[in-house]
Amino acid sequence: MAETHRIEVTVNGLPRMLEVPPHHTLLDVLRDDLRLTGAKECCLVGECGACTVIVDGRTVDSCLVLAVEADGCEITTVEGLAQDGSLDPLQRAFLDEGAAQCGFCIPGQLMAAHALLAGNPHPTVAEIQEGLAGNLCRCGSYLQITDAVLATAAEGTRR
């Protein structure tokens, strides 16, 4: 277990250099080494989306990615969404629409929604539901999450 690899990643804009064992996932490293606990642990098999982060512009289940595979990548977690202490429009919309009940799935939902809007600034309801199908919400906030994404897209148009 002694063997580790050095990786360099940029996390929420900050360059980080880390020594990681080869079997540790990106989720392990974010949570345990970088103390960024926004990405959550649930299924650990890529089915629930609670651990979703953005790696080089694409959403990944960070429980399925080995940390060494992320070497050289740019990573955004939920902690990187708010800028200078003010919420980004998607976070605001989640709040306003009441999308977060217990909140445990929400970081993953936000990251998935973020990537969705980046690729498709004006998604339909069906596109949102399909795009977020990998993010489970047992509180069942799905309609509010969809509304929040729609509201953010609409606001983007206005600005």
Next chain:
Amino acid sequence: MSATIIGTSPNRVGGIGRVTGSQQYVADLRLADVLEARLVTLDCARARIISIDASAALALPGVRLVMTAADLPQPVPRFGPQLEDRPVIAVGETKYHGDPVAIVAAETKDAADAAAALVRVEYEELPAVFTLAAALDPAAPLVQDPALRPGDRLASTNVLREHPIGWGDVDAAVADVVVEHTYTFPMVTHFAIEPHAYIAAPDGDGIAVWSTIQHPNWLQKVIAKVLGMPLAKVRVFAPDPGGGFGGKQHAKYEPLVALAAIRAGRPVRLVLSLEETFQAVRRASCEVRVRTGVNRDGALVFEDIAADYLIGAYADIADRVVGKGSYPAAGPYTVPNVRILARSVLSHTVPSTAFRGFGNPQVNWAVESNLDEAALAIGMDRLEIRLRNIAHRGDAFIPFDTPADGEWSQTVTRAAELIGWGSPLPPGRGRGIALGIKSGPTTGLSYSTVRLLGDGSVIVFAGTSDMGQGARTVFAQIAAQELGAPLDWVTVVMGDTAIVPYDQQTSASRSTVLMGNSVLMACRSIQAQLRTMAARLHAVDEALVGVDRGVVHLPDRDLSVIDVLKPGLGRLGGELTGNGEVRKDADPSHPLSGAPAFFEFNCTAIEAEVDRETGDVTIVRHVTVSDVGRALNPLQVRTQDEGAAIQGLGHTLMEHYIFDEVGRIRNLGAIDYRIPTSMDLPLDLVSETIENADGPGPYGSKGMSEGALLCVAAAVGAAVREAIRVPIRDLPLTPERVWRALQERETA
């Protein structure tokens, strides 16, 4: 006069943490010097433990502890909310797949994983029971040691308890038509997205425990008893759970982790995997036989209901679930003759526990479905038969209990309207309507403290757990309303037994009513102090001073709270403090030890389409209407109702445990056990409330977080039945099951 905040939907209190990732759930907490723990389990359900050899595990670098029953005080402490039948770790025998035989603790997760795999357990598999039929076989092995139930005539069987209830005389009753069928409800799991997590740390001469628990004060008592400590030396921290749904009500592995922490002399942390949560909590499966007697004019003559619930290897709260859940099984109808016999049947499976609806969805599925069969038999419309028999406000529909506390026909009529009941349907579609009723809390004790600080801001101390239902927001709204503070000047402190006063529990949709009233009482006590202050300051008779919504009314003018508070407190400043106490004592003469504080009433109406080729069910429209008394926060009410509705679609359409022959859950985990995603939603989901301000809670509210789940299965089942013209009496209505029913109809 400040505007009312009751009945509005401000942003969730605690919402910022939830959207920024800064909200700290138990697994996010980091204690210095913490050891990581893992459970050691066997690859079968029931086994005799012959020996456990920890030497290889202990030889690994970084491994600090391997603890088994042999390392614990003897006899090994047992606990449980109903019966103290559950040992903190398996003693001599495992009783279900996942029952831990050892716990390891190490410096790192990697070391803990490796150590858990190296604990050598020699065991002999024993005969076991996983189904009702097997458990009820007179030759079945006993799940529970009869010595745990001395003097109980059922102790030599796997029936833990029987719950008979009824009125009238079913045997003597004569009905024009009798319809009898048997229905089954599957074993399902809570699948909170946050797996259960626990940390325990020695704390001076006491202990601190962090848990994803819904009932911190109950946990405090369990830990104190297991460790032999006074309550004051046990501090339970309960950060907001990431979803509970009942699965986090009662202690599971906290006593074990606490004992490990004491033995190690260091903090110990155990975060369950999702698979382990499947092996920790589930809903009881159920088989219900219903005989419904009805006259040709639609009048219900009798309901004769026998419900066998398959509970797990330890009682947990499961038997209470059975008794309380089955109690209103005859539904919100005036039925002159009712006989209900519910039984909790032990088995070598995961201990079942509370789960949204608390034993009621199982019987609701059966009884409401059978009512449809009765309507069909006499040629009456399914809505009409319900409205024909429904209890009206004040009717003692359960003769010895709280009378109907709402005009429920309003709810039903509204749901029928919203689904377009009676309008023509395209081919391949069907509609269903079902009514759900659940007894609210039968006992309760909620203390609270409210502090009005010198600047007019407010701190509320309330021991409720906010697991997503939004209790924090509702209490803040009450305090803001009563004391005139802006909402963002109110802080709600929960989840720390050392500083928050006692609350019995967060369950049965009680908190808005019981803790809400307690907070209201604390605020009213502060208002009384403000009245005295204003009278003194302005030299008027106290009787002439009024306080309402943060405004102090003097005979000649109105003042804000702060205008009275600041001069009233004087140069030293300080604060005003109010306490609330809401107590609902047990009533030993009542079959449930107490009449419910309110009923949750819901009507769900469904339009569904069935794909004849695949058996796939599409919910075209899902209408859920709940009688909530008054929605203090309409958005939170809506999201609770919709969340409950969607959760109900889970057990209705897709969720169920599948066991293999040795009692292992075959679909353990998220790959093989599916819950509703954003792709499984009704095409149209409509939720509405009926509000007559007739509840016992603040401002006329009632509890409401479970109602919209109760009758989902029956409403969907009825819609599918109409679409395919053949009944299916087993859940879930998977495509395969529906397709088979279609094939059988074709060949018949």
